[in-house]
Amino acid sequence: AQSVTQLGSHVSVSEGALVLLRCNYSSSVPPYLFWYVQYPNQGLQLLLKYTSAATLVKGINGFEAEFKKSETSFHLTKPSAHMSDAAEYFCAVRGNTGGFKTIFGAGTRLFVKA
Amino acid sequence: DTGVSQDPRHKITKRGQNVTFRCDPISEHNRLYWYRQTLGQGPEFLTYFQNEAQLEKSRLLSDRFSAERPKGSFSTLEIQRTEQGDSAMYLCASSPTGQVDNEQFFGPGTRLTVL
Numbered sequence: 499a500q501s502v503t504q505l506g507s508h509v510s511v512s513e514g515a516l517v518l519l520r521c522n523y524s525s526s527v528p529p530y531l532f533w534y535v536q537y538p539n540q541g542l543q544l545l546l547k548y549t550s551a552a553t554l555v556k557g558i559n560g561f562e563a564e565f566k567k568s569e570t571s572f573h574l575t576k577p578s579a580h581m582s583d584a585a586e587y588f589c590a591v592r593g594n595t596g597g598f599k600t601i602f603g604a605g606t607r608l609f610v611k612a
Numbered sequence: 613d614t615g616v617s618q619d620p621r622h623k624i625t626k627r628g629q630n631v632t633f634r635c636d637p638i639s640e641h642n643r644l645y646w647y648r649q650t651l652g653q654g655p656e657f658l659t660y661f662q663n664e665a666q667l668e669k670s671r672l673l674s675d676r677f678s679a680e681r682p683k684g685s686f687s688t689l690e691i692q693r694t695e696q697g698d699s700a701m702y703l704c705a706s707s708p709t710g711q712v713d714n715e716q717f718f719g720p721g722t723r724l725t726v727l
Contacts, residue, residue: 507652530713541616541703541718542655549713588654592713599645599668600716602654 500525500591504603512611517576519606521589524570531572532590533563542588548572584610616719618704624725625694632690633722637706644687645716646679649701661687662709694726
């Protein structure tokens, strides 16, 4: 079985500060890991994905994430927060069989203070 | 390409009524997924189709829920005898078949409120 745990339901940072959103996963098979962002009243948008090619993954809007197998983590970072980054962020894991359904974490809401 | 569309965007209904939602995936995407998202939670997988075949259903999908994808194009999700616990955002996503890391493209969702 696969699962995802996001540490911290809310994270608040100042504009220009480092963004760090934590995600730990559990998977019995090599995982495929994803980060999605959801703005109010919108669907989910893919930020980045890990597919075993490289442990440091760069995504859109300046975000990146590092896959650490020893820590079973896939934390999302951005060096400098922008007001437009305020949104809900979801970490997700996907298996490599069947329909490739995606298991999502509970989400972390990011607040950016001016 | 206009992306995944869902209709309606909002639905308010009374307990016990039936509701039906529609999802139009990105054209040429063979796979279509339904998820449910409740307040403060991430999306939960409900079911998925490859073309017109429904290949997996979650235990969350009770007998009151039914999904179809006739002709492998749009899909409908029907909830019969709605309950207040059905209030949630229902998300549809589509992806091309093939690789497991193919991106799933999400629609804006249908927000259901059961009074």
